[in-house]
Every structure is written in structure tokens, then in C-alpha cells.
Amino acid sequence: MGPYINVCDVEKYYGSEAGMTKAVDRVSFQVAEGEFVGVMGASGSGKTTLLNMLSTIDRVTAGHIYYQNTDITLLKPNRLARFRKENLGFVFQEYNLLDTLTIGENIALAMTLQKKSKKVIKKDSEEMMRLLGIWEIRDKFPYQVSGGQKQRCACARALVNHPKLLLADEPTGNLDSRSSEAVIEAFVTAKKNLGATILMVTHDSLSASYCDRVILMRDGVVCDEMENKGGRRKFFNELMDALRKLNGDEQL
Numbered sequence: 001m002g003p004y005i006n007v008c009d010v011e012k013y014y015g016s017e018a019g020m021t022k023a024v025d026r027v028s029f030q031v032a033e034g035e036f037v038g039v040m041g042a043s044g045s046g047k048t049t050l051l052n053m054l055s056t057i058d059r060v061t062a063g064h065i066y067y068q069n070t071d072i073t074l075l076k077p078n079r080l081a082r083f084r085k086e087n088l089g090f091v092f093q094e095y096n097l098l099d100t101l102t103i104g105e106n107i108a109l110a111m112t113l114q115k116k117s118k119k120v121i122k123k124d125s126e127e128m129m130r131l132l133g134i135w136e137i138r139d140k141f142p143y144q145v146s147g148g149q150k151q152r153c154a155c156a157r158a159l160v161n162h163p164k165l166l167l168a169d170e171p172t173g174n175l176d177s178r179s180s181e182a183v184i185e186a187f188v189t190a191k192k193n194l195g196a197t198i199l200m201v202t203h204d205s206l207s208a209s210y211c212d213r214v215i216l217m218r219d220g221v222v223c224d225e226m227e228n229k230g231g232r233r234k235f236f237n238e239l240m241d242a243l244r245k246l247n248g249d250e251q252l
Helices: 047-054 077-087 103-112 118-131 147-159 177-194 232-247
Strands: 005-014 021-031 036-040 062-067 088-091 165-169 197-201 213-218 221-227
Touching (some): 021 047, 036 047, 047 165, 047 197, 088 147, 147 177
Parallel strands (some): 036 213, 088 165, 165 197
Antiparallel strands (some): 005 021
């Protein structure tokens, strides 16, 4: 069986000929089904642009992105929207929860929009809240819970429709270290219990140390790939060393 995602020589340019910016430069990599992959790099490295193309939010300038046998770079807008709805889940740095709905209602809303039955909505949302450790706060409103709990709610909302791929853009960017760890552990739980494939853009080495593999970017190109072979603590130290060599003393 081939890879779930196959990124082939992808390029992305912005601007006109007179002032062209190459945000992503001939990037190629693969992601296996059920793999948790991180993408790291300094600001301007192209990591978020890459995620936007993988998520169908942005179009490639050149190259191809395959989800199994589907080349999303060739899909017309209507088919692309349907593909996104049927296959992708999203978690962003901002929680994007509705303040007038409870935690449980925010999660149920995602299934309501997919026109699922009340019975399925109740069953699946309860299971997801228990799985991600937010069952006890189901009747609270977003303003009544912590940032980490809000982000776990956002994760539950993204996962409750069982997307084939979860795309996360700096999901711990607004969180303290303890909350960050809880959110990333929710991703690991989703990978283990739901077989989720996860692609996460992050600047945080601690969050990235939970990944199976990390892709490092600089100036729009993939400059290294690192595999987690020795456990989270060892991988964290390896990532820190690699990032220091890549960026000197720069903060990511």
C-alpha cells in the first residue's frame, strides 16, 4: 500500500514577476496512514504555506499533492470543497469556538452540519469527549474553561467526524506548557485509538517530540527529516540540537 499523502515537487510563489516571493521551493515528502508528522521551521520558512496547500486553503503554483490516488491540485472548486468536507479536520492556534454554545454543543455542531442523526450525534460526541478528557466540562461555556480545555474541545470537534487527516497549525501557540502537553497527548490518543493521521505545524520542540517524524524547513525548502526512534525525551534533545545547527541561536 502506498503513502496516504504524497507531496511531489510543490512550489508556491506570491507576487508579480517584478517582485516574486518563493514561499515553498520544490518540496517533496510522504506521510503514511496513521502517522503523526510535525513540520518545524523559523518564521518565513514556508511551513504554514505548505500546510495551507495541504489543507486545500491555498493552491500550489507548481507540483502535485496526492491523497492516495486523488490529485487535489487538479480538483475544481466544488470537488475540492467536497473533498475537504469528507476527508479533513482542522485545529488552529485560535480555538474558534462559539461562545454561546456549551463545550458539548460546540462538538455536536460539527456533526449537525454533516446532517447526522441525533442518536449518532449524542453517541459520538459523548465518546469523543470521554476520549479526550473533557466529559466533565461538557455543560460549561468556553469562557468558563481553561485554554487547554478549549483546545481539546477544538480537537474533539475536528475529530468527531473521523476525518482521514487532521491538520493542526500551531495548536499549542497560545497555551502554557502544561496545557500544551495535554493537547498534544490528545493528538496521541486520537492517533492510537482512532488511527488518525496527523500533520502539525509547530515552533515548539516539546510538542514536536511527540511526533513519529519531524520535517524541518528553511527558506521554503525541506532541509532535514528526523525520525523518533529513541523515545520522546531523546527525540526532544535531538530536535533542539538540530534546530540550533539550523538556525544558530534564533528562536523558532
